[in-house]
Amino acid sequence: MTEGMYPLGRLTPSLVRAEPLFAGAAAPVGTLFVLGDAGGYAAAAVAGRSLVVGRNAPDVHVAIGGEDGYVSREHALLRCVQHGTGTRWVVRNGGKLPIRMPDTAPLLRAHEAPLPIGYTPLYIQGSQLHVVEVLVSDGHRHRGAVRPDTSTGNLRLPLTRREWLVLVAMFSAVLDREDQALPLSWNETGKLLNKVPGQSGWNDRKAEAVVDGVRHRLTAAGIERLTRETAPAEALKANLQRVLVDTGTLLPEDLRVLDTGIEDVDG
Template identity: 40%
Template sequence: MNHESLARGVPHTVPGAIVALSLSGKVTLRPEEGRTILFGRNRPEVDVCVGETDLQVSRTQGTLTRRDGHWWVSNTGRLPIRLPRTRLLFRDEDPVPLPEGYTPLFIRGSRDREHLLEMYVVGWHGGQPAAQHDAKTQHPKQWRLTDDEHLALVVLGQRYLLHEANPQPISRQHAAQILAELEPDTNWSAKRVEHVVADVRARLSARGVYGLVREEVGEPVGNALNDNLLRELVLSTTLVPTDLALLDRLSY
């Protein structure tokens, strides 16, 4: 059975309009200040029904409101709403603006079910991006690292480059031991590893990468900051599996 998806774009419509789609329905609104879309389990009382048979989804799970030239998503339900980049939006938190284009929202319900609500904010192209079959492929945005930063992050993130399931960064103490073996004439310590990695996190956070500062991940932080950093570096191909050749000098 084929299911319509907004990921392919939307029919041509006015810039700034929003389209919301779930398994149970679809609604389109023009970009008029103050317009609101309600979504949740209670079909008679909401504009878009989502999670209709799942009692863990709230009857009114959230709202979309047009304000100050943007569409803002708010959570009014009991469950968090998951946005891209694993961002969680909880009840009564400040609304989050939706960017132009496609945004999927996920609500996790009972028995690990996830309910999808697709959003599409129409940009100035009018909705349907033009096909560009012969256009030159754009390379991902790679981040510039110094040699020391690159080596330290390959060591710290080697499990990500080895394609392990659910990888985590190795400890900075372990990373310092490996770096000291690779570069015995360099003063590598756990504190230096921590400073190097913190500098990279701060630099990428200032460039707009989300989840690299404590305020964005909440408590307890654990490995979340370095995990988010390493995932960004791998997804951007700043770190790639062939970088593991840097570790070939290790003695096992």
């Protein structure tokens, strides 16, 4: 085994919810965790280090799509490269099919992109959709050992009832798992809100103002890429969607509020 690289077992929980230990301790900043179909790998950030993802098990670090002939044997290469005075991880597509990542254009063959600090899913659409989970540690993600009797953690972000209602409406197609679902436009969001029992007077500007308030509050709390200064305008809704869905702040069952309404939307 290469020093500073450790396999992750098939029972490793989703990286959305918890950061694994690294050599028995909390991971240093920049440590890479990757999960595929049957476990994965963790690697310290050392320039020149690389991990291969693909269906060519056991000759890749992280196996994905083992029975899907559309997934390439070596579909993705994750490399640690020098960046200024430090390092960063980049992903390069070595397969025939594109790799999709949140907030960016599809990664085509031979193209590469940097991996941000935090959680990033990589999507490969073969005969079925495959997901590779990637986490670049910020040095603060580990939450301690989890036992069978440990209470389920809660990552939900605080929202007022008014904010929650607007966000459920805007992301209703996403929560309803519609194909190629996208957030509603501001105009569509306002119209949908006016159909909710007990609601009236909504328009595109009011809906946008509520969501802008959420984005700026989350930014002040340390969540990145939610403002026009830190991300392209066309990516802001997608970035917010990722944060709200990945933390369980918005859930499919929340859609019920669009039919039932809520008693106090101003709180």
